[in-house]
Amino acid sequence: MLRKIQEREYDAIEDWETLIFLYRSALREIETKIMILNDEFQQTHRYNPIEHVKARLKTPESIVKKLRANGHESTIANMVRYVNDIAGIRITCSFTSDIYQLADMIAKRTDLKVLNLKDYIQHPKESGYQSYHMIVAVPIFLSDSVVDTKVEIQIRTIAQDFWASLEHKIAYKFEGNAPSYISRELKECARIVEKLDEKMLSLNNAIVKAKALQDQNA
Ligand code: 0O2
Numbered sequence: 001m002l003r004k005i006q007e008r009e010y011d012a013i014e015d016w017e018t019l020i021f022l023y024r025s026a027l028r029e030i031e032t033k034i035m036i037l038n039d040e041f042q043q044t045h046r047y048n049p050i051e052h053v054k055a056r057l058k059t060p061e062s063i064v065k066k067l068r069a070n071g072h073e074s075t076i077a078n079m080v081r082y083v084n085d086i087a088g089i090r091i092t093c094s095f096t097s098d099i100y101q102l103a104d105m106i107a108k109r110t111d112l113k114v115l116n117l118k119d120y121i122q123h124p125k126e127s128g129y130q131s132y133h134m135i136v137a138v139p140i141f142l143s144d145s146v147v148d149t150k151v152e153i154q155i156r157t158i159a160q161d162f163w164a165s166l167e168h169k170i171a172y173k174f175e176g177n178a179p180s181y182i183s184r185e186l187k188e189c190a191r192i193v194e195k196l197d198e199k200m201l202s203l204n205n206a207i208v209k210a211k212a213l214q215d216q217n218a
Contacts, residue, residue, distance in 0.1 A: 019076055020057065023087035026138040026149035027055045030089050033112070037105050049098035051158055054090045058083070084116070084135045085152035092161045095201045096121060099132050099155045106134060106153065113137040115150065121160075127171070127183070128190025129164060131156040159193045159200075 031053060038050045058066075063083050064074045072078045079086065093099050099121065107114050116135040124130045132155040137148040156164065167186050171178060178186075 022140055022147055022149045023057055025140045026151050027087045029138050030151050031055050049093050049102055050091055052092040056088050058086045084150055087151040090154045092158055095204055096157055096197050102155055103132055128187040130160045157197050159196050163190055163193045
């Protein structure tokens with residue numbers, strides 16, 4: 001996560017305050033970059049791919065729970081190394097095509113480094129979860145050094161977000177042990193969400209075509 005610049009060497013972040021300061025700064029940086037991308041898109045294509053952006057820092061309880069679940073001790077070093085989503089940004093888009101366009105725009109930026117990609121749209125999770133995940137490193141410029149800080153970017157449609165939010169609540173209630181018929185029904189809902197997204201995208205394509213034809217004939 002860290003790179004050495006100038007005199008100061010960051011082998012590890014040693015205290016919680018520094019850790020949170022860096023992740024909070026990384027969220028600010030990423031949020032601004034994403035809003036600028038959206039504005040540029042609006043300016044060049046007269047279209048906003050982004051519906052909402054939500055930034056959050058993972059709670060200490062949730063960080064410790066994740067480390068424990070993966071068999072790691074709750075140390076600052078382990079948090080930095082093993083928890084990729086302490087800083088998280090969720091981008092909600094209108095259409096699945098927007099997701100890939102945005103992901104491509106983010107990946108091409110020279111001021112970020114993509115560390116990992118997970119396409120849960122092409123390959124949904126066992127639960128039915130669909131979303132596009134990117135782990136990026138954002139350089140945080142301090143007075144005497146630069147620290148690359150990890151941020152997880154989740155990009156999904158409104159429908160995928162609706163499913164994920166409700167499924168998260170339900171799964172939380174059962175602490176991962178939901179009765180099988182509930183898991184089955186949730187998976188079925190995920191398939192409906194996928195169909196809905198496909199239909200909305202093809203409808204949008206048809207609208208764009210029809211509008212262009214109308215403008216041509218006007
Ligand atoms: P919360 O409460 O959202 O913070 P990794 O170390 O990155 O390889 P990880 O973290 O399991 O392993 O990565 P993954 O699978 O990409 O999941 C990261 C996040 O995606 C989760 O964070 C959830 O926000 C979301 N997610 C993944 N699977 C599901 C799912 O089945 N249902 C829902 N609703 N969300 C999911 P956290 O820390 O689990 O939760």
